[in-house]
Amino acid sequence: MATRDDIERHILRAAQGDRAAFRALYDATSAKLLGVALRVLNDRAEAEDVLQDIYVKVWHNAARYNVNGLSPMTWLITIARNSAVDRLRKRRRTGTVETLDERIADGGAGPEARAVAASERRRLDACMEELAADRAEAVRRAYLDGETYADLAARFDVPLNTMRTWLRRSLLKLKECLSR
The missing domain is CATH 1.10.1740.10 (RNA polymerase sigma factor, region 2, helix turn helix motif)
Known part of the structure; x- marks a missing residue:
């Protein structure tokens, strides 16, 4: 390794x-x-x-x-x-x-891979629940759906730099949660 x-x-x-x-x-x-x-x-x-x-x-x-x-x-x-x-x-x-x-x-994927993925998904879902609803939605749309920061800023009616801050802080919170 x-x-x-x-x-x-x-x-x-x-x-x-x-x-x-x-x-x-x-x-x-x-x-x-x-x-x-x-x-x-x-x-x-x-x-x-x-x-x-x-x-x-x-x-x-x-x-x-x-x-x-x-x-x-x-x-x-x-x-x-x-x-x-x-x-x-x-x-x-x-x-x-x-x-x-x-x-x-x-x-x-095979059954073992699906079981591991399901376990990881539950951990991530639990951590996502610790975020404010709008922040969690922005993270999902940015990192799972591929929406741009500009699209998200328009969708949530916030300035572009605010959206960047939301996402950066949300990812830091998720990282902290997942490392527990």
Whole structure:
């Protein structure tokens, strides 16, 4: 299992064009990033396609990674989430959004994976209940439905910077709750 320092080292070496380091980075992080894309898209084939896009972006932008004491996984997960949300928005524009009934009928994951996901979902739902209703709704719409900050600001009739603050503070509260 790769440590935080290992991942950081792989990113820095990939920035110098080291393909072996890039492969090691992929091996150490691809399962997690696929999970991020899968949660946003709810479609394994599409998530796998986005995963390829994610690593192309990582390869081209590895030199932009800044060693600053923060987790390199945060940087990678941000790229993954943004890529998946972009794909989700593109899907919506083309009118190919899958209905909830279609997602349920697909099944996809095995029983163990569904049980783990259900447990994690209950924990997250409990933490979401600790947020004010409007904040929880904004978080869901931003991070699960892919709505932009501007769209959310208009929907909740607040300034754009206020929406950014809502989301940042809500995520900090969720992080604190989930770490208990």
